[in-house]
Amino acid sequence: MAPRISGKGKGKPGKGAAGDRSACRCVKEWTTWAMKKAKVVTHYGFIPLIIVIGMNSEPKPQLSQLLSPV
Structure with a gap:
C-alpha cells in the first residue's frame, strides 16, 4: 500500500494562518x-x-470618623 499524504505536512502556512497569528498577538x-x-x-481606586x-x-458619619481606626 502506498503511504497517505496528509494535509498537515511541513511547509509554509497559508495567508489565513498568518492573519490568525497577527490577530492572536x-x-x-x-x-x-x-x-x-x-x-x-x-490599586488607586479601592480606598476612595x-x-x-x-x-x-446610614447613619451618615463624618469623614474623620471614617478615617480613624477606632
Whole structure:
C-alpha cells in the first residue's frame, strides 16, 4: 500500500494562518494592556471607593470618623 499524504505536512502556512497569528498577538497585547490598566485603577481606586460608600450609608458619619481606626 502506498503511504497517505496528509494535509498537515511541513511547509509554509497559508495567508489565513498568518492573519490568525497577527490577530492572536493583537488580542494578547490588548488583554495585557487592559489588565495593567485595571490593576492601576484597582490599586488607586479601592480606598476612595470604600470612603464614598461609607459616606453614603446610614447613619451618615463624618469623614474623620471614617478615617480613624477606632
